[in-house]
Amino acid sequence: MANKIYPDATAALAGMLKDGMTICAGGFGLCGIPERLIDAVEASGVKGLTVVSNNAGIDGVGLGKLLRSRQIAKMISSYVGENKEFERQYLAGELEVEFCPQGTLAERCRAGGAGIPGFYTKTGVGTVVAEGKETKEFDGQTYVLERGIVADLAIIKGWKADEAGNLIFRKTARNFNQPMATASKFTVAEVEEIVPVGSLDPDCVHVPGIYIKRLISGAPYEKRIEFRTTRTRETA
Numbered sequence: 001m002a003n004k005i006y007p008d009a010t011a012a013l014a015g016m017l018k019d020g021m022t023i024c025a026g027g028f029g030l031c032g033i034p035e036r037l038i039d040a041v042e043a044s045g046v047k048g049l050t051v052v053s054n055n056a057g058i059d060g061v062g063l064g065k066l067l068r069s070r071q072i073a074k075m076i077s078s079y080v081g082e083n084k085e086f087e088r089q090y091l092a093g094e095l096e097v098e099f100c101p102q103g104t105l106a107e108r109c110r111a112g113g114a115g116i117p118g119f120y121t122k123t124g125v126g127t128v129v130a131e132g133k134e135t136k137e138f139d140g141q142t143y144v145l146e147r148g149i150v151a152d153l154a155i156i157k158g159w160k161a162d163e164a165g166n167l168i169f170r171k172t173a174r175n176f177n178q179p180m181a182t183a184s185k186f187t188v189a190e191v192e193e194i195v196p197v198g199s200l201d202p203d204c205v206h207v208p209g210i211y212i213k214r215l216i217s218g219a220p221y222e223k224r225i226e227f228r229t230t231r232t233r234e235t236a
Contacts, residue, residue: 004165004215005194009040012188012214016153017046020073024109024149024180025053025063026156029082029226032173033062036190036218037155042069050074052109052149052183054102054176056086058226067095076149078102082226101129104146106179111148113182113211118147154184157218158191158207162198165212166205167191174206181207190218 006012023041027033041049042065049072056075057064066072067085074096080086089095100108101123111119120143124130134145156177159170167189169177181187189212 004209004212005163006214006216009036009190009216009218010043012190012216013037013040013044013153013155016186016188017041017044018152019046020048020050021046021152022050022052024151024154024156024183025051026154026177026180027062028054028172028175030057030062030224031226032157032169032175032177033057034155034157034188034190034218035062035221036216037157037188038062038065041155042066042071045071047071048073050076052076052105052151052180054105055079056083058082059085061224070094074098076100076105078105099129104129106176108146108149109176109179109183112150113179114148116148118145120145149183151180151184152186154180154187156181156187156189158189160193160195160200161189161191161212161215162195162200162209164197165189165209165215166197166200166202167207167209167212168200168204169206178206181211186213187211188214188216190216192219192221193217 051072053063055077064083076098078100090097104121104123122143125142125144130144135142158167161167194217
């Protein structure tokens with residue numbers, strides 16, 4: 001069994017990064033984002049990136065770091081409402097954006113990983129999402145053709161993995177990380193804990209190790225809150 005474990009994110013991404021590449025980045029909001037790998041991408045100075053992600057983090061956190069450093073040329077995303085720098089670059093014409101409905105984005109990644117080049121969906125029909133795309137009638141209903149996504153590189157965050165790369169996610173962190181793990185030519189994962197082979201219940205594995213080419217332990221992590229909402233404390 002080849003050794004998949006690398007000492008840090010920089011080593012795990014060595015030889016993988018190039019200008020103009022497409023990267024799938026897992027996570028949902030600030031939950032389950034591959035923080036160490038994003039930092040390594042930023043430090044590499046690679047530019048002109050197309051990044052596929054549910055969102056772009058927040059200002060200066062997660063993918064927001066790559067926006068701040070102007071390394072991203074295009075985002076394929078569902079939700080960008082918490083990132084002011086994203087908004088500024090988009091409105092200024094400095095950043096190309098392909099908005100994609102959230103379920104469609106997840107399915108585009110899943111389809112790419114399954115070897116499905118495209119699929120039809122009703123989501124987005126009659127809106128700007130469908131502009132320039134092929135449509136087709138099924139049972140009297142109009143559907144729009146969406147292409148599967150296969151990136152050059154996927155960077156994902158898991159909870160626990162064994163030394164073979166078999167991976168488990170925890171709760172909401174599973175969102176987008178799981179389909180993106182398969183939707184690339186090369187997948188690098190960071191996890192909170194690496195355990196010996198045989199330690200994981202096979203029925204609990206979310207991504208088989210065959211999809212994970214390189215692996216790092218990134219712990220400890222800070223549990224961030226994307227949008228903190230509180231109420232005013234009542235006075236006595």
